[in-house]
Structures are given as C-alpha cells and as structure tokens.
Amino acid sequence: MSTLAKQLRRILASDAVLDRPEDVMLYEYDAGLSTGTPALVVFPETTQQVSQVVRLANQQGISLVPRGAGTGLSGGAIARDAGMVMVFSRMRRILEIDPANQRAVVQPGVVNLELSQAVAGYGLYFAPDPASQRVSTIGGNVAENSGGPHALAYGATVNHITGLEVVLPDGRIVEMGGKAGDSCGYDLTGLFVGSEGTLGIVTAITLKLTRVAEAVETLLAIFHSMDDAANTVMALTAEGITPVALEMLDGWTLRCVEEATHAGYPMDSGAVLLIELEGLREAVGEQAGAVREVCRRQNAREVRRAANQQERQLLWKGRKNAFASLGRLSPAYYTQDGVVPRTKIPAVLQFIAGVSKKYGLRIGNIFHAGDGNLHPCILFDIRDPDQVRRTHEAGREILQHCVGVGGTITGEHGVGMEKNELMPILFTDDDLAVMKRVHDAFNPRGVLNPHKLFPTPRSCRETNVVSRPAGGGGI
C-alpha cells in the first residue's frame, strides 16, 4: 500500500495523502452509525488531480469514495471495502457568482450555507436547506440530492442544479449542462444529481440562485393530539394554502427538544406544527390568516407567531436540533426517512405507534409533514444486541408500510449502504436491472463507491457483515 501512497504523493501535495491508521481513522464515520476504515485518504485541489487519482485507482484496482463533510446519514461517504476516500476540503472555492443569470459556479467542497452568505448581498440564496447546511458541502448535497424543510416549496437539490463538471470512473473529465435551464440531449445533470457518487465524481457545480422573499411569517400551531395536527396538514392542502415549510413534532419529542434548546415549545401539548409562509407581504399576511383559521377549525389550542427574526430562528433551532436533543436521552437512535402520500399521514402515524408498542421501543416523530416525509426516530441502546435487532426490524417494518401505502424508503437521506438491501421493497428486479445498466455504463468495475445503492447480489452476499442501523443527526 505504501507504493500506492508514494504514487499518490507524486500527483498530490505530500500532505494531501493520509495512510497512517491513526489518521485515516477519522474518516471511518459519517453522521450515521455505519463505519468502514479507508486504506488511504486523499485531498485533491484540482479537477486534474481528481482525474489522475481516479486513473491511478483504476490501474491499482482500489476503490474510491468521494466525501464532503461527512454529514450523510446513509453511509454514502464511507469506504465500505477499505478503499480510498477522496475528501473535497481543498476544493472549496466559489468559482463564479453570476447574479444577472441567477447562477453560481462552485467547487464541490463549498459549504451550503457559506454560498448563501456569499450571495446574500445580491438578495439571492441557494434554496436547498438540509439541517446540516452549516457544515454540509454542496458536492455532498448534489451526490445525495439533499432536501430540507423548504424542499416543500422549492424542491430538492436536483431542482437547483443546471450543470456539472464530472470526472468519470475512467478518469475522463466531462461537462454536462451549463447555465441554461435545459439543453439539447439527455439530462445527464439530472441523472448524476442523487446518484450517490456511484456514476462519477463531481468537480464543479453550476447552480441556480433564488431571490430572497420579501416577507416571511413563521407560525407555531399547538395541538392536543397528533391526529388534530395531522388533519390540519390535510385541511391546509384542501384550502389551497401553500406554506414553504410545514413541519410536525410529536408531544414527546417536543418536550425533549424544549428541555435541550428552550425554543419556547409548550411542554404539555400533543403535537405542534411549524408553518412557514413566504412571498409578497400581502400574500403572506392573507395566508397567515387562512392558516390560523384552518388550525382553529382543527382544534388547535393556540397559534403563536414569531414576532421577529430572533424568535423565528429560535423556533427553527428547536426543529433543526431536534435529533440532537433526542441524543441526550438515548445512547443511540435510528432515524427513518420514509415518505407517504399526504392523505396517509394520520394512519401511518398510528401504525408507527403500533410498531413502537410491538417492539417495545420508543419512537419519536419529527418530520416534514407538508410533503409526507416522515422521520420516525427509534431510540435504542447499541450495547444491547436484542435492542439492535428489534430496532432494525421495526425500521424495516415502518419502511415496508410506507411503501405499502404508496410511498418510498427514502425522501432525502439516500440509500447508500444503510438501505441498499431494502431497495427490493420498492423496486422489482427489472427496475433495478435497468438502473444497474446505467451504473455499469459508467462504473462497470465498481471503482467508484462500490457496494452502495444496489442490493448485494444474492450469490455474493457477505455473511460476516451485518448492516447496522444508522443514526446520529438528521434533517
């Protein structure tokens, strides 16, 4: 392996290659619980270097896993087969800000929120807002097609990316798309966003910048029961009200969050909805009135309004730190990412309560109610093998139910190595076979991010690796 390290040091700066066990250990983790120790960690500074390293990896038959800030929840950035991890912390330049075309061009290591801060002077921002946005990189957001609370109105990352520069698994540097919204030929950009680093390594990203809304209103609707809150979500839809974010927390989770963050959430309620409206002053004012009216009809106990930016941030702080707050109570937790049709939310919440009872595990509910993206959070003790097993089974049962009512197994966290064995719940062999053809058209030897996204073929399923539930942070 040291020869390989030597060869890498000829391509990269000498301090840009790590191969000592104590150094590479830092790259075993992401924000989930899956781990895998890489043999080497490299830090390229240019697209050319990325290409050269990819070519070398091919020659040497070692796999390569691209990694941003490591905030992923599905093990996408983990070297599952002890290969090489490529970290983008030295490719974090904003290459161009082009406000007249509402575009920016960035390197993959640029942090999500830093881009928004850099373009704030133009009244613009980058709309995708995963809860990890203070640290997560845009390259990682692109790989995972990250969402966030405001994906409800503005879409996920894919809706904001118009062009990519990519190093393909054979080392070729290719362009796709550009500043134009659409282009002649296949939408390679759309295919590569969300491909979880299995088709190529993104080295430059052209993205849309969105205008900051004139007015924003954040409401906290407090309910006695989950049912009332869930029915309110449906009633808002029926009224044609279009919040830009619509989040739900159950009463138990709420109390944990309040104890940890003092966001001002009520300690004695059954559930709350965090509702955000944006747009023209006039429209926001009217919609806020309509939201209050709907909440009242659905038995809301109270609807509070953030009076200023500070109060608004406090309400969001509680929501965005919700998972971390649960971490105070439990040594480990497993965040699910299922999505269900909106009308199924009340029934699915009852199903989850049943699962909680059946497996004797506490499950908190924090989720993007507006688009049906549930994050049931199963608390467990990782030292207890039986609890680990039950957690795993409970998670699978919940996701199976989500798919059964017309939903999916992941709304924004990705498949990676956490849910690749669950893909057959959602997809048939034929569905997956066609996706595999696309994979093999680019990455036939699996040099990039192997053993991710696709279920392990039955013939070569590892017997000594038990896929473990991921946990940690969350959206």
Place this chain on the structure above:
Amino acid sequence: MSASAASPGLLRDLTSICGGDHVIEDALKLRRYAIDDVVPRAAVSPGTPAEVAAVLKFAHHHDVVVVPAGGFTHQGTGAIPDAVDILLRTDRLTAVEHYDPGDLTIGIGAGATLAEVERIIAPNRQLLPLDAPLPESCTVGGALAVAAHGPLKHAYGGVRDFCTGIRYVTVDGKLAKAGARVVKNVAGYDMMKLLIGSFGTLAVITGASFKVYPAPRQTRTFIASFAGLPEVVRFRDQVLASPLSPMCLELVSPHAHRLLAGDSNQDDDSWRVLLRAAGSDAVLARYRTELATWRLPPSAAAAREVSGEVETQLWRHVGNWPHAVFEAARNSALVRLDLPLQAVEPALAAAEQAATDNDFLFAAVGRIGAGSLLLAFLPITPDPPAAMHYANAVSALRGALPRDASAIVLRCPLEAKRHFSVWGSTPNDLGAMRAIRDAFDERHILNRGRFLF
C-alpha cells in the same frame, strides 16, 4: 425496407400481441402517421404495458424500427428517419393510476392527453403546470419525451421539476419504473430525468406520476409594450429583481403578436411582455402599484390589464402559438431555444438579423424569465424558400449562442432538414450520452436515425 405495405409476418405477430382491432395495416390510413414522408409499415396500439413489452421484444428480435407516438404534436422533431417499421401508439394507455386530491399527485397512463388530465383535476381546483401546445392532442408521454413546456414554466419549472415517477418499457421487454408517486424520493437513480427529453430513444414511457398544485383562484395579466428588445430585457430583469413572483412572464415579439392577433398586416411594431399574476385583490393591487412606479423607458406604453375570458383566451393562444405559425405559413421553421438569461438579447438580435438576411420574417414567444424561447422563421414569399436559407438562418442564430445554449429546430420543411442538423450542438458530453443509449438500446431500435447521434 419498404415504406408502403407491411409484411404479412409483421402483421400477424402484431395482431397476435394486441388483437386485430388495434393494428393498422391499411396503407392509406397509415399515411396520416407519416413522419417526414416516411410512412410506417404498421401502427399498433397496445392495451397494456405488457403488450408494449411484447411489441418491443418482437421488434428487438427482428431488428425493426419502432417509433413511439402520442398525439403527433411534436413528431415533426428529429432527423429524417431511415425507416418507421412499427408506429407504437400509446392511445390506449390512458388509465388513471392514482389520484387523491389530498395527496396533490396524479399518476396516469402515457396516452392520456394533457386536456384529459386537466378535466380530471380541475374540479378539485388543481393544476398540472404542463401547458404544452395543443393540449387536446398532446399526450403525457409525448410531453415527457420531448420535455414540452408552456408559459407556466416560468413559475413551476419544466416537467423535470414536477414529474415524480415514471413507468417505462425497455426494448428487451423489461417493465420498469423509477421514482414514486410521492413528492419526495431519492431511492435509486432518477430515471425520470433521463427519459424526459430523450425523444423516445431510450425506452417507451407507459405512465407517469406528477405533483399537482392548487389552482389560483384569481389571475390577472398585465401587458407591457416596448419599442425594442433592450427595453424588454431591462423590464424582465426588473421583474426578476423585484419581490413579484408572477405565474408567467412571456415575451411576444412584434410579428408574434400579429400572428396571435390573426392580423399580419397590423403595423404595430412593439415588443410585449405578458405578466400573469395570481392572488387576492390586494396582491393584484400590489402588482399594479409596482408596475406603475417602475421607471419604464419613455417609449413604453403603460401596462394594460386583461382578465376573465379574454385572459384565458389570450393564454390559450400564446400556448398554441407554434401552431399559429404553421397555420400562417406552413413552410416556417420553429426553433426551441434554451439559454442563460443574459444571452437572450444577443440571441434574439442575431435571429432577427439572420431572418432579414435570409428573407424570413422573424417571430418569437417564450419564457423570457426562464431562458426558454420559441423562435420562428416565416417565409416572406409564398414559394418555399431554398433549403440553404433555413440552414443559413439557423447557423447564424447558433453562431451567436454561448456554448451551454441549445437551439433545436422543432419543425421545418423536409427539404431544409436535409441540409443541417436539427439538433445542433449540445453542452452534454456525447460519449456519456452514447454510453447511456447503448445501455438501453444498443441496436437503436427506437427512433433509429432521428436523434442527435
């Protein structure tokens, strides 16, 4: 292969798959499905995705060319086919797969027309923002295959932004799906993106799921007129930099306006921008105030307002404008232009010049705030212009574009097609696109010879 009569073997097999009632073999009837004068040997309407798979497997096995077809609203796009052996019509794949208004999603067969979708969801005050031309004919599958769009693209994005799931059949007969019926999903590759805009070269789309949106309760359209293109672009930039968020922001060139008005002799030379706003009285009043206080160039006329039936008609006409171009002059060329916002002005100026230099009238409509426009070169003389004029006009336009822009000739006279590539250049890596096509359809059974490569 002969373009006139189908071989008995082909017909027998198609009939055994789909039933005799759903196979057209009559040469005269088939003529109406001619593509660039190439008449299909047979047309077949499978009733299920499984039948689509059987037809494709058959075609794949016998190496005959299949052209998937919806409502024939965009079938004129593409290079001249070498052959069309089987025209695979989606007209029987129209079933609603799922629709619960509370979910704000609908799943429907590829053969359903956009108008049919609207009739299903409109009673619930919902909207599918896929306002492609000729909605009574344009099918869901066709609109996806060509990435069709209309004025609503300004606010809602292209169909890639609200198609959440897709069902398709590969040439080797795999019934596959991707995405889901829910609005948020990242499981597996986003095959929707690949199939959207692939012009039927990868697989046959049999159904799709979409997000739908609450329909606005009230809209108003403000029509602003300007002496020239620079003023139009300045106005566009002003709208985009303002807090206003219109549903549509549509450019109408002077001659495009004449075509819309059905009066080509009108001597009004102004450029127009149609701004459609949705909202309450107070919101509309805000639009009115903003527009009135902006410092518009002295040549600009104050914005006129239309509402009600007049407004509905106006947008219907704008949406169907490409059709109006060919009604006015059937030898026109229609170009779809996708480009960065700041490239719009030089591109339109170049197109106008190219038209003048080659004896065409120039007209344009389009989503000026999204960089998606439709241009037309209309012949001035009743005799069809020489093919080289089209080629020259299109290359002059393409020469003025930045490298990430695209100018696809959606439709032009057959003679002209022989002289240039209707696709033009692409910012997408050709090697990568070829690899994808080969992964799906190595022998190019689907739409052989018609695509970019």
